[in-house]
Amino acid sequence: MRLSEIRIAGFGGQGVILAASIIGRAAAIFQGGYATMTQSFGPEARGGSSSAQVILSTEPILYPYVSQADVLVVMSQEAYTRFSPQLKPGGILITEHELVHIDKMPSGIRVYGVPATRLAEELGRKVVLNIVMVGFFGAVTNLLDPDALRKAVADSVPPALQKLNLQAFDKGFEYGDLLLHKLAESGEAESVVSMEAEH
């Protein structure tokens, strides 16, 4: 059974593919699940955009394409414009809050924003913004075991960069966790609303 279909998109150099790969790997680590991560390149690859699809499943996946995503993670305005119409009704939209401006909010979608670039810069390395996004994704979707995601991060980066990347993961996760708590307090967590983190 397909558990979830996820699309991650942004521009080249943001680490879209590594983020997608970590999510796929996490599904298989502790939970005994299966996942595929697929990236397709056609004429549009000539721009600098980058996108990947991840499918989480309870069994091996024979057809790895996503038509409509349950979860869309966008790290650029272009990615938002291109892919947000393909989000399923009731789906989750996760944005890099300072890079994506939501103009026409699709109805029936929950939106969670995180200033991942800024949080990464606070760690001294902007390049880990993708891992901040993965942590935030883990907290707000609750699709995967946080320890499995964390282990997938550690397994996917060079040993010398593990500490930095785990800090980035934790930072994103904590930001998401705090956001959910704030929403729960305000009674909005269970409702379908458009919201972004305060900062």
Next chain:
Amino acid sequence: MRLSEIRIAGFGGQGVILAASIIGRAAAIFQGGYATMTQSFGPEARGGSSSAQVILSTEPILYPYVSQADVLVVMSQEAYTRFSPQLKPGGILITEHELVHIDKMPSGIRVYGVPATRLAEELGRKVVLNIVMVGFFGAVTNLLDPDALRKAVADSVPPALQKLNLQAFDKGFEYGDLLLHKLAESGEAESVVSMEAEH
């Protein structure tokens, strides 16, 4: 028409996925082709191994799985052991020369080795070994336009790391180019042989 099926494998943190993604992107950049990059995760993902499949095609790809690869790039002994039996007769095996020991040479396969980790260390950053491998792959397979590959490298890494990554690409490419010239001089370039670079 499928032009080539490529598998890249190693251990986590070596940047297998980024290398595969760059090759896929290059196919679409100048050559107007199509490509998919797929990574599958199942129970074996619990070890730290990492592998990805890339398909280069003249048209959109409906079934993105590779059964037997035309080109296999391995960056660990485990990856070599696991995937070398699935290389097509007449295929090309590319190894990280210092990490992979070829015990039983499959017959009818051309082998090219590059000390990618050492070349990356010469640039001061071991993490770019995957990009050295991409450059070497470009030179010895001649499957893709070198400029397209180079542009795909630049498009796939953060701006601050472009220079380093392009140096890594050039280093791998030059090593492969030199190797081919040596083989041509010795009259072995067109024959099916097992060979590795001198160093």
